[in-house]
Amino acid sequence: MKVKKDEKRGTWYFVVEAGKDEKGKRKQIFKRGFKTEAEAKREMRKVAMQVDENTYVKPTKRTLADFFPEWLQSKSLKLRKHTLEVYTGHVNKHIIPKLGRFELIKITTAQIEKFYIDLAKDAQLSPRTILDIHKIVKSAFEAAVKRKYVPHNPVKDAETPKVEKKEMKVWGVLEANQFLKVAKEHRLYPAFLLALTTGMRQSEILGLRWKDIDFENETLSVRQTLSHDGKELTAQTKTKTSTRTISLDQRVLEVLQKHKRNTMKEMLAIRPVYQNNDLVICTGFGTPILPRNLLRTFYNLIKKADVPKIRFHDLRHTVATLMLQEDINPKIVKEILGHSDVRITLDIYSHVLPSVHKETAKKYGNMLFNQSNSSQ
Structure with missing residues (x-):
């Protein structure tokens, strides 16, 4: 693990050892273009910690439009046909048109929240539908984290619309x-x-x-x-x-x-x-x-x-x-x-x-105190 100066460019770079690959070959992580030595060292420590914790993600240009078909294909193994059709519909109609061009690794929580606001205003979707879409995007990013495409899930902390509970209608x-x-x-x-x-x-x-x-x-x-x-x-x-x-x-x-x-x-x-x-x-x-x-x-x-x-x-x-x-x-x-x-x-x-609790308390009280009265 070392920081060096690129004399030709006048910038700093670092190298971090990242173990060995499946063939036993030495793996190293290079990052260049830092303006100062201190800046390079801060980033180097961050990358070294991610390597130690097995959370380091190699930078990629993969976009949401690239990733979602792959994710849907994997979900097809678990989801029922109708559920998969609903997921695919939301992905193709709402998620890809709005977010598809962005790189996975650059998506932010704020961007996700703005996406939900746009769905409410422009597409005039109900809070319930937006919440369904939120669950899809969140699940997709969880998979992206597991596959080391992104270091964390930006959807996890995103604010979602409040869904009012409908009064349940039942028969007596x-x-x-x-x-x-x-x-x-x-x-x-x-x-x-x-x-x-x-x-x-x-x-x-x-x-x-x-x-x-x-x-x-x-x-x-x-x-x-x-x-x-x-x-x-x-x-x-x-x-x-x-x-x-x-x-x-x-x-x-x-x-x-x-x-x-x-x-x-x-x-x-x-x-x-x-x-x-x-x-x-x-x-x-x-x-x-x-x-x-x-x-x-x-x-x-x-x-x-x-x-x-x-x-x-x-x-x-x-x-x-x-x-x-x-x-x-x-x-x-x-x-x-x-x-x-x-x-x-x-x-x-x-x-x-x-x-139910009120009735249970009454029944239990009757049992307990009636028993006590009869024993006196």
């Missing part, structure tokens, strides 16, 4: 029962029954197979999902914890058994043209139900039942809310819903917890 027990009562005669009744008894996602319900239901042990396993466009069945759930086993009520099992018998009759009636995908919820020809068709039926039944209009996904929120109100352990609710962490469950349904 009476409303849920009223809806199920009206939906009972519809062919898709088992789909809505599963939604309101298990909290399964729409994609999970539409991907459920008969072989995933264990009638003897009264359980079903979530192992397959249907894509958002209804064109692809995949043995891939939203997250690792989304692959789960859920216990079923005996009354739900009875509905499913009856539905299975009806499905078998449909298959036998048109056997030559029937497409047997082993799906629990399917068309009369055995093909997957398109999500938009399920939603159309759902909203029509809501009107008939004269209950508040909510989204299909809110049936999942309804299940969780009703379970927590019944003082069911949040950890159990987390496992039923397939959340990766109980903190997610507690955060989403924090509005329910004060009343």
